[in-house]
Amino acid sequence: MKRLTTVVIALACGIGAVWAATDPIAERRALMKSDGMAAKKMFDMSKGTTPFDLATVQDSLKTLYDGASKSAALFPDDSKTGGGTAALPAIWQNKADFDARFAKFVKDVAAAQAGIVDEASFKKLAPAVFQNCGACHELYKAKSG
């Protein structure tokens, strides 16, 4: 019985994982979440709340780069509602602008990856990365549920 339960749970988890992988809302929410945590680490450093650490910055930028590169494709037409999404209908009404903003975000992150070598260059280039968050959220994200 125990074994059967284990198998059922394992199967359920597997199905859940597969489902999540084909569920763009869950996927983009997970990416946004990790993007947010990565951005927060950099933001705290830029405020001087935490000490500057180049390795952490580079890790965070990599997370942001991966997230930003993948996310734009995770807003198909059938993912407008449900799953606790905070995406606003404006995304699909202005899809070209929305995609262009993601492209700009990727570009700004790449520029930061190439240019940040020390604390001074971090202070100079990080704000351009952060600026993308609010600029996009203003138009395309509202709290839901």
Add this chain to the structure above:
Amino acid sequence: MKRVVLILALLVVAGAALAWVLSAPKPRYTEAEWQALGLAGDAAAGRLVFFAGGCESCHKSPGQDDPLRLGGGLELKTPFGSFYPPNISSDPADGVGSWRAVDIANAVLSGVSPGGPHLYPAFPYSSYQRMTPQDVVDLIAFLHTLPAVPGRAPANDLAFPFSIRRAVGLWKLLYLDNAGLRPDPGQSAQWNRGRYLVEGPGHCGECHTPRGLLGEMDETRALAGAPLPDGHGKSPSLRSGGFLDWTTADIVEALTSGFTPVGDVLGAGMTAVVRNLAELPESDRQAIAVYLKSLPPLGPPAPAKP
């Protein structure tokens, strides 16, 4: 039978007359009363009132980024129809450039436009009514320094019966207390400043407080979260859920940069709110945070009885 009809007709006429009298616009000040206050406006102080009040969020000309170009015309979708905030630039014909100070004061504090007609409470005078006359006179001084922007906003597009402007007078009788905010002597100056900013110029409750059938704010559930008027998303509760875990410093940060403790960045209407509040001195954002943290937690509303 004839007599019954006559009585009914008289009742209808009397009712209509009563409604007309009750719904009359009641500006807060006459010109003489306003002059008697003897206030002088300071544009630099008024700039801070302008950003505390978030005037530009609704009155800024759409499609451009300058918060000081106040040509109006942004569409605000609500369950009652679409509102188009007017031009409040210093343009003498299309804006408020030729308005007397008392006209602007009465608009902000009592929702009455020059010459009488009511303004709709989409203009948040339900909150602005709590502003001090000094803040209003400073704001007026600042507005006069801003560029004239020609052009008028489209007319509001509202569903009947909300399209009857005069009826706003009856709404005000029910929901506008027309009273300022008396400082609570039992609380610190910082707390009182925070409450003033939140409940007065900051008009936080206009989005974060749930509304009743006629769009009135449910003050028993002040700041407890509400759906956004356009139906997409919500303004979260500031008295329950994750927000209770925020520290004063977290709130100050969110109101300065938009960054939340979990690395989210505030979106939708809050982006403009943050942009505006970031213009205030840090002490004001501290005061707002201290006041919000002092609110007693409030869970979700009790389920309706079957």
